[in-house]
Amino acid sequence: MGSLPKYKEPKIIRAKRGWFIALYYLRPDSSGYKRFELSGGINYVHDLGEREKEIQAMLKFLKKELEQGFNPFFPDIEERYENAIQEKKQSIVKAEREMSGWDLLTGLEKFTADCRARNLAERTVSTYESFINNIKEWIEANEKVDMRVCEATLSDMLEFLDTYYDEEGWSPRTYNNHAKFLVTLFGRLKKLEKRENPDIEYRIDLSDIELKKDRAEKNRYYTPAVAERVKKELEKDSDLYNYVKWIFYSCMRPREIRLLQVKHIDLNARQIKAIAPTAKTGDRYVPISDELMELIQSMSLTELPLNFYVFGRGNKPSEFKTNKDGFSVRYKPIKDQLGLDNKYTLYGWKHTRVVNLLMAGFSDQEVMTLTGHTDYQSFMAYKRELMVDSSIMKGKTISL
Template sequence: MSRISELPPKVPPNPLPSQSLAASIKEMAIKKKYKEPKIVRAKRGWFIALPYEYPDTPGKYKRFEISAGINYIRDLDEREQEAQSLLKEVKRALKAGFDPFFVGMEEQFAKSITKKIEGIERTEGVVPMWTITEGIKNFQEYCIKKNLSNNTVRTYNTFITNFSSWLEENEMEELMASEITENTILGFLDESFDEEGWTPRTYNNHLRFFNTLFSRMLKLERKENKEVSYHLELGDIEFKKDRAEKNRYYSPTVVNMVKRELEHMPELFRYVNWIYYSCMRTREIRLLQIKHIDLEARQIKAIGPTAKTGDRLVPICDELKDLILSMGIMKLPQDYYVFGKSGVPSANKVHKDYFSERYKPIKDKLGLDNKYTLYGWKHTRVVNLLMAGYTDQEVMSLTGHRDYKSFMAYKRELVVDTSAMKGKTIGF
């Protein structure tokens, strides 16, 4: 039985009513009406993303999400296999003529086609809605026309780059701006807060920016299409408290507990070691290619804008060098990702939740809450170095902080006080 019950065969039950209609159908069949479907492995669930052209708006696409129950499969390897099978089945159905806009209407196929063609004629001249990508571009052009300060434009562009990269990774760049909901924004904010190790202030600044972006975007789009409306309720998203603790560092006791579990998962163990010794952000590591590693100069180039602080050089300590050599990656093609598909060096990127999903069962087994994250291993390294007597300047060269003030704020977030009296003092 087909996994996709909603994909009916596209065979009309009756002859088409006219030669002109037949010619229209033939013309529609010649032109590909969809973009290649892809697997999306999002935190809210896995699915096949299928961008399909609106029947009455040529060049504009609606994204359909087909999951067919694969998210009920708990084992990630099995889910991956089923997702690949589902992708092949979707492609097969598309080649057979599947049109998601006509699901459940096969008994009136000819009549439906006629109505769609008439609809196209009636809606000629109607301005199509903006995609989120178009809306962002128009917002940026508006900011330039209004002569906003360079600092404001630069800040806005930073927020936009972060959001646009996330949309692209999640195959959402073709979504209509009017289809963006608070769940979309919350997904971006929460994932970035986890992956990038954002402070509550960074989280809140992005949230404030979205209020500015979408309120202005709606006004701009309504100048072209007075009927458009947005359904975004950002007021329902709460700001993070300034002292909200996230990405907690691991105490020696917890480190030993986790390491015992990681010994049975070599790919994940190497990934955690890389975070710890490099202090790179998880997203930087996920997008790191072999060509960015210079063992002779003992440094790694983290490329902006994937690096939160822009382009920077990460020093390679002896332990990280040993890890690199043990992986044998320097003998592989230079365009390979260090942690590629399935967590091993590959020409294909690993999906962003691959390691966190494999890390979760360890946390569940050990009773560790959500404040213990993969990114927390970077903080653990920082705390260990500071407690061992390394200077702030030495540690800053590893973390990528560009000024002492921001580094001190980072230390306060970690509740690190290296001046505290921890040895023997004065007896009573």
């Protein structure tokens, strides 16, 4: 029987608990192999691409040492190897320090603090914060908390913009406002971070970001004829129909409704509190009309625990949040059946409510209490997007 080889070929192990090189070396008494796990600080490198390069280099180094007689059972030789690994670890830490930068959430905090330090108008800061809240939600939902600002790309930002444009029913104007803010945000962050680390390099280039045409119709409102056809189909799905009613009667954004809890509904004061950052315009109060009151009572919402979401898991009242596209998936077959294109969205029911109220003679100021607009100019821009005019040439003119 031949003698056993001194060691088995070392292999890289990429385990959840950490990466290391597994080395099986023959025991001094030849009774079998002992496994050694050599990491050398490789798990300090968070970028997986860089970590792969480093551990491959360590494997190559180890193989060379083994060929030259390295034996982990001999302390003096092991110490030599450990010293070499320690030097490698220090170089890794140094490289990581040189390449380190602010993560996205830290960058957003730095930006906000800088805005206040420069004494920007409170209205400007408030607007920026509404944009930032959307970015934060996207970061957390897509597990990008550890991404560094310097590593962000145009592709990442387009993913953010397109996700909210489609799932949150953004208008072209809202999309464009966020796109322009991203240019401001990353331009400023680059200057701020370079003050701390002059060697930092940013990958992102927003010079090619394309804006939506302002007149592009998105979230088309439902004319009475179309609305009636859709409602007949909605009646077959009570949960979906209730969700549409919530959008219509409250004029809340789908995201606001998705994160609405029972504790936010005050029937005595007849108002609902939409809490920032779930609300686009920050904390605001939504009046409860008779129709919305009837809907709340029919769903027996006030009898539920205060922490229950109105539309939670399974798109029913629950203590757990629902996912973003649950109702959109259920709504699509209705649109397909009726031949409606993707401009007819769930969010379009909010616009339908606004159009109906204006056509019924409610004033702009009254409707603004529902939409959440804080100034008349932005509301007028919103009306122009809907192409709503409730007065001109709608009455009797001149007979021929």
